[in-house]
Amino acid sequence: MRECTIKIFAALLLFIIVGHAENVDSLVVAFSNPSQSGTVKAEMIAGSIIVKTHSGRDVIILSKENANVQRLAVPVMNFDVPLAPDVSDEWKSKPDAEKIKGLQKIQSSRFGINVEERDNIIEINMPPMSFVNPSGNELELIVPRQTSLHLKTVTGGVTIENVNGEIEVEALGGGITMHNVGGAIVAHTMGNIEATIAHVATDKPMSFSTFGGDIDVALPSHVKANLKLKSHGDIYTDFDTSKRKISKSKTENKKDDGYEATLEQLTEIPLNGGGQDIEFTNFTGNIYIRKLTKSD
Amino acid sequence: MSHDQIMRQIVPYFAGELENSTKREIQSHIDSCDACRMAFESFERVWRRLDEMPEEKPSEKLTEKFNAMLAGYQHGAREARHPGALPAWKSLAAKPALRLGFAVALLVIGFVLGVTVTSASTHARVARLADELDDMRQEVMFSMLKQPSSADRLQAVSYSSLVGPRDDVREALQRTLETDPSTNVRLAALRALRPFATDVRLRRHVIDSFSQQKSPLVQVEIVDFIRQTETRPAELLGALEQNENIHRAVRQHIKWTIGTLRGDTIIKENQNERMHY
Numbered sequence: 001m002r003e004c005t006i007k008i009f010a011a012l013l014l015f016i017i018v019g020h021a022e023n024v025d026s027l028v029v030a031f032s033n034p035s036q037s038g039t040v041k042a043e044m045i046a047g048s049i050i051v052k053t054h055s056g057r058d059v060i061i062l063s064k065e066n067a068n069v070q071r072l073a074v075p076v077m078n079f080d081v082p083l084a085p086d087v088s089d090e091w092k093s094k095p096d097a098e099k100i101k102g103l104q105k106i107q108s109s110r111f112g113i114n115v116e117e118r119d120n121i122i123e124i125n126m127p128p129m130s131f132v133n134p135s136g137n138e139l140e141l142i143v144p145r146q147t148s149l150h151l152k153t154v155t156g157g158v159t160i161e162n163v164n165g166e167i168e169v170e171a172l173g174g175g176i177t178m179h180n181v182g183g184a185i186v187a188h189t190m191g192n193i194e195a196t197i198a199h200v201a202t203d204k205p206m207s208f209s210t211f212g213g214d215i216d217v218a219l220p221s222h223v224k225a226n227l228k229l230k231s232h233g234d235i236y237t238d239f240d241t242s243k244r245k246i247s248k249s250k251t252e253n254k255k256d257d258g259y260e261a262t263l264e265q266l267t268e269i270p271l272n273g274g275g276q277d278i279e280f281t282n283f284t285g286n287i288y289i290r291k292l293t294k295s296d
Numbered sequence: 297m298s299h300d301q302i303m304r305q306i307v308p309y310f311a312g313e314l315e316n317s318t319k320r321e322i323q324s325h326i327d328s329c330d331a332c333r334m335a336f337e338s339f340e341r342v343w344r345r346l347d348e349m350p351e352e353k354p355s356e357k358l359t360e361k362f363n364a365m366l367a368g369y370q371h372g373a374r375e376a377r378h379p380g381a382l383p384a385w386k387s388l389a390a391k392p393a394l395r396l397g398f399a400v401a402l403l404v405i406g407f408v409l410g411v412t413v414t415s416a417s418t419h420a421r422v423a424r425l426a427d428e429l430d431d432m433r434q435e436v437m438f439s440m441l442k443q444p445s446s447a448d449r450l451q452a453v454s455y456s457s458l459v460g461p462r463d464d465v466r467e468a469l470q471r472t473l474e475t476d477p478s479t480n481v482r483l484a485a486l487r488a489l490r491p492f493a494t495d496v497r498l499r500r501h502v503i504d505s506f507s508q509q510k511s512p513l514v515q516v517e518i519v520d521f522i523r524q525t526e527t528r529p530a531e532l533l534g535a536l537e538q539n540e541n542i543h544r545a546v547r548q549h550i551k552w553t554i555g556t557l558r559g560d561t562i563i564k565e566n567q568n569e570r571m572h573y
Contacts, residue, residue: 148445166445166447168445168446168447168478170478170479184447186446186447186450186478186480186481187480188478188479188480188511188513201447204447204448204450204451205447205450205451205454206447206450207446207450207480207481207483207484208480209479209480209483209513210513211511211512211513211516211543211545212545228487230517232516232549266487277450277454279450279480279483279484281480281483281513281517282513283512283513283516283545283549284545
């Protein structure tokens with residue numbers, strides 16, 4: 001009965017999605033133990049990842065590829081709701097007409113997402129062939145609000161909205177944007193990090209690091225935490241910094257090779273009496289730590 | 297034997313009251329069981345301290361009095377024609393005055409011994425508890441460093457400061473710096489290694505890990521680490537700069553750091569700057 005309901009729901013969903021946006025394929029995956037919060041892991045080489053929430057208990061996986069329809073070949077494991085239509089001949093890589101002139105195709109490469117559910121962990125693996133399309137892949141995940149995320153992409157960015165859980169993100173090529181998230185966050189990128197954090201886990205530390213970008217994080221004003229900041233740029237905050245442990249040591253460059261940096265030590269600021277560590281590290285950008293306001 | 301049984305044998309073991317076979321059994325158990333071995337070792341320390349403690353001797357006056365009383369008793373006993381004299385303690389018990397004297401003597405000895413032994417064993421117990429707490433934290437740290445979640449591994453790294461500067465903690469942090477998949481965890485490990493920077497081997501390990509680091513951010517931190525901990529950082533940094541595979545910005549940072557060390561750059565150091573890692 002339950003399975004049937006899921007199928008109907010999923011079919012309906014597929015209808016809605018396919019009906020309205022032709023360039024999207026979708027999968028619905030259920031957690032094996034939906035009463036407990038689950039974890040979604042996704043790793044991509046090329047493309048960006050967007051995570052949103054819904055009130056349901058399943059995880060909806062949408063894969064988009066620019067304007068082109070990209071059918072998914074889905075080897076399904078521990079997962080009983082195969083929804084994506086079979087790979088049809090509609091989508092094929094588009095080889096140079098000149099190159100295939102007079103040749104017969106004997107094997108077809110396919111894009112496919114491999115999804116596996118085990119012990120309440122949904123693991124999404126993009127195929128190595130997604131290399132081929134470096135700009136266009138976009139993976140959208142719609143998850144229950146209480147979900148842990150473990151996301152990694154090499155060339156794209158990551159956007160997360162409203163998720164509460166352990167969030168671990170690495171986006172080497174793009175920035176990381178998080179809105180109204182909560183829990184324990186570990187984020188690393190080469191670009192900017194922007195986050196509004198509505199709820200901070202008291203039992204786990206957090207860490208944000210970027211090499212080439214700014215870190216702009218809003219925390220609840222009452223948060224009990226111990227900020228540890230290390231930046232070669234500037235640090236701004238509207239939190240009370242009177243208990244800060246180490247002051248800056250500034251450096252000016254006498255030589256005119258245009259390179260300037262500051263000798264920055266680790267700065268520690270206990271907020272509201274202190275608590276778990278929240279570390280911020282960057283190299284060339286600035287760090288902004290704000291009090292969360294209602295408009296955020 | 298179960299852990300509980302082993303623990304129950306701990307006192308008889310040190311008191312030498314056990315059969316050889318039982319001893320061997322315990323020996324082989326504690327060879328393979330870390331928890332029991334640690335318990336045995338800490339008990340052994342206490343035991344040894346007990347052995348080392350000087351025996352309390354009654355004061356001279358007490359001895360004199362006691363001897364006088366004894367002499368008096370012996371005299372009386374002879375007079376009372378008890379040829380096969382009773383054992384001393386039995387006769388003592390028979391004479392109220394002597395009994396009182398002996399009781400006082402025992403009380404004094406007991407009190408002195410009690411105070412000394414208690415304070416020594418309290419010391420040992422506190423030390424043992426502190427050790428056990430450290431061991432426990434270390435266990436927690438090591439198991440958490442193996443967790444798949446970066447937040448857990450970060451927590452493990454921050455735990456290291458509570459365990460204290462032990463070699464195995466340093467090694468675990470070094471391994472984390474070299475192999476952890478998360479840049480954030482590696483950064484935290486490098487910071488947690490600061491208290492160990494007096495050890496030159498550790499500093500070499502950190503420098504050696506430079507070229508293996510996938511993240512330029514960690515490399516920048518290593519450059520800063522070298523500048524802050526080495527006595528001759530410019531030479532070491534110069535060698536790192538030769539590495540062809542490093543990010544442009546990292547190379548620039550090395551050059552700039554060397555510049556500040558040579559005094560080409562004006563550094564306004566804050567006067568009361570203290571590092572607290």
